[in-house]
Amino acid sequence: MIFIGIITALIACCIDIAIEEGSSAKFAFLKEQVDKCVAEECLVYPFLYWVLLNVVPVVIGSALVVYIEPVAAGSGIPQVKCYLNGVKVPRIVRIKTLIVKAVGVTCSVIGGLAVGKEGPMIHSGAVVAAGISQGKSTTFRRDFNIFKYFREDHEKRDFVSGGAAAGVAAAFGAPVGGVLFSLEEGASFWNQSLTWRIFFGSMISTFTLNVVLSTYHGRPGELTFAGLLNFGKFDNTSYDFRELPVFIVMGCLGGLSGALFNYLNFKLTVFRIRYITKKYVKVLETVVVAACTATVGMGMILYLNDCKPLGEDPTKYPIQMYCADGQYSAVGSIWFQTPEASVRSLFHDPPGSHKLTSILIFFTFYFFLSCWTYGLSVSSGLFIPSLLTGAAWGRVVGMGMEELFPGQTWVDPGKYALIGAAAQLGGVVRMTISLTVILIEATGNLTLGLPLMVTLLTAKWVGDYFNEGIYDTHIQLMGVPILGWEPPPLSHNIYATEVMSCPVVTFNSVETVGKIADVLTNETYNGFPVVDPPLCPDGRNFGTFRGLILRSQLIVVLQHKLYNETAESWSHKGFTIKYFRDAYPRYPTIQQVHVSDEERHFTVDLRPIMNPAPYTCLHNASLPRLFRLFRGLGLRHLVIVNDNNEVVGMVTRKDLARYR
Template sequence: MMSTFTLNLVLSTYNGVPGMLAYNGLLNFGKFDDLTYEIWEFIPFLLMGVMGGLLGALYNHINLKLTAFRMRYVNKPWQKIIEAAIVAFVTAAAAFLMIYLIHDCRIIDPDTAKYPIQMFCGYGEENAAASIWFQTPEKSVRSLFHDPPDSYQWSTIGVFFVCYFFLACWTYGLGIPSGVFIPTLLCGAAWGRLVGKLMSLFFPDQQWPDEGKYALVGAGAMLGGVVRMTLSLTVILMECVGNITFGLPLMIVLMVAKWVGDFFTEGLYDIHIQMQGVPIMAWNAPPLSNNIYATEVMNRPVATLRSVETVQNIVSILKKHHYNGFPVVDCVPTEADTRYFRSFGTLRGLILRSQLLVLLKHKVFNENAEVWQNSKVDISLFRLSYPRYFTLDEVELNSEDLNCTVDVRPFYNPSPYSIVTCTPLPRMFNLFRALGLRHLVVVDDNNGVVGIVTRKDLVKYRIWKHRGQMGLEELVIYNSVS
């Protein structure tokens, strides 16, 4: 609401009517003044939803293979620059070849053609293929939505869709700032316009076969098949075209495209999140995971601290481990305990890495008690360092400081969330999701620390679905950081 209000305020001032908050936004595909549909049009709409789901699944599958290839072979800066240059060259070559080979000229309409492109056409004519390629993608989508019937030949729209589909799929994931929203809409609008021309061919005497309407449906179906979102895309498209009459059929088309696409592949964003190893938890625990317990999920051995610890040992642990939190125990485990994964000490609390860094930075040591006790050492000391806490390299310590000790009892959390070894994975998942945890200490029957569970330990369990079959798989995640 704040962004919409601010944008409207700026746009109203820019247009000379300050305070008139009636602007839709920066993205506008033109308003459909008369957008209606008949009840029997739901049949082609549903078929277009199926088509969008199939094309979206194909798009995601191709992009998955391309991304895997890039991660393996195109991982250096100079390689990414060369790939971007190759894509730019191929895109320009495809555009000029299409304009040269397909002779699609039309009379210039002064109301719609602000900057007509005459390439290979006569005086007073513009090249329809060039008008699609050389406009911004937003204006090309608007043209496909609102240009009059028979503005494009069949060959122009068909060849453009095939070329742009593969080029857009190739472009997404390059080492440049690029998106998927507008290119996917343009692909869908192209084949949707083809469907509109086909409906006009089958029903020449009817008024309802509007090419722009079917271009809108195709754009929504294509985008829904790629990104697998429904409600938000419906709202966005309705805002972009300034008409809410078409909300219901568009929502149904997006849902069908999502269902069909999910049958073959995952959504494009989900694919890239998994390939990049981002530990994003789902809304619910994966099915078939009730028989997975904490002993199978937890990390061990565990890096622990004593209630009163030396500065040297704290620095050593912070350098060796990059965990966000460390359990505080009453005694240090022996070598045998570590070797055989026994208890690492009775749990007394948990202290965060950021808290340890603040204590080291301000030298809150027992040997300096007379100095720091006179100053204000409370929650405000830690709040001032939030959210950009110090790194260990920014903490200056001399040899005398390393021999000092730190009493962490006034600062650690004396009642951290903990679970027993027989806790099932769905229970741990719900704790992380509901409480927003980053770590969960695993204890035995005597409250001894035996392991720790982080978010990455839970997201590595993933459900797979393929052609009606389902199963649970465990991913291998390296360099796990809590």
């Protein structure tokens, strides 16, 4: 866990520093161009530069994702969620994915898309954790016995949830929030000793990040860079009892707007799945989005005349545009920053820094831009864009409040921006407690805890009335058989016999190699019950249940030719475990294993290899009961037996996921 924490934090630092440097260089160059051109009326050039500087990194990032590792697209949170739920998503925790993700997200943030780097950080943490659990399990754990083998997957999952927590901790400087995140989104079976190990990992991660970033920024030992996402401190904010209704209303708004976001994004994703299938079209789409982003930005800077005097806290790259000397364009400053810095300025700019219309227009465009962006074939996070959208309308609400209650000390548009950001994000992702804690930790302010809770809970309620959270929507669209938290309602009268698949493809406890090879080639199933052949092979050929064998095990058997010419005693046992462990987790496919014609008549005794006592269920068990077994124990295959312990059916997650 220490390593997970440290490595995750280091990756986070690299991404952060790369983005920081890249964006600085880009914006410095653009500012120079703009400043030069305003006088000479040649704004087309900086615009073109801008488009170019957006498109080039985005193309790199997008090409990486599309051509090298498509699974690295998006934020990775839905995939990690599936993984923690017990569903295998292929290649999701490979090192290659990590690299593509890290480079991809750097490119897309530098490319100025409406994305954040937080979601990918979480995914990176998960990959790191999986990698470490791997190394550990093959290096240190040789001596463990065969049951360990069956539990490998389970264990790896625990590590991954730790990694996700470390990722959150690094992304937001929120160790507690990280633990809660991996709890709220992932774990089904929670475990105290695991909890505090995860907690420790998260803490280490935050701490490492802090040390490295403080050093990078030239202030070693100060520990001021708690997370990647630094919202800055809210110092003297307090709230009034009477504001709570306002927060509730804002929560509703957030829920509504989040639900709208999810709905639009859902339609868009369906459209993408249907029509945007060619690889180059995917890259092209990202190019269009990147160019649009630049265009919208330029358009707003040009047509919104929102000049501010250069105050005490000007942005890093104030552009003057058509403003008078000593002033800068407020809209320009929002666009000439990473989205994250924009969130920060919306939170902390003193009252009156922004014009109502410019913020409203910004909100509208940004809402649609970010909706369009999420789901593109780039690595991208959703947190920052949602926060930014929310902060924009929150600030509008704050301005409204200022009008309504002039001169009240507790009316602070920054606070409303924060609440709005929380409401929007809550409406989109529908997390409650973890988001509360993450936001509290990221802002370093506890007094706003209650308002945040109220807002987030309301946003969740309102949003859930309309549709599911964005991650769940995407999981649905991925077609992954994920199980909910509760068995579907009204399912008490559905019995195992209706859910299960039958007839079942089974193996006899002593089976010929030929049959095994044939079945593996012809069927895609990953688990097969092993049965004693029925004594009288009549029509109803149910065999008595003996155990369960996995495709991967059978393949290792065939690969290493662990069979005898006759069904005699079989003495490889000591070696087999080693074979299985070495092969884990990348088994060859059946096509890669060659079985000669002669070998086809050999037999193999499956009994020493199979899992002799897997979970089974009687045919008259109800659906909720099956559900609980799968959910609570993270099963993949469940064999359904009848009263005589004969195999009558097979249930997998896919079968359960059909009932909703």
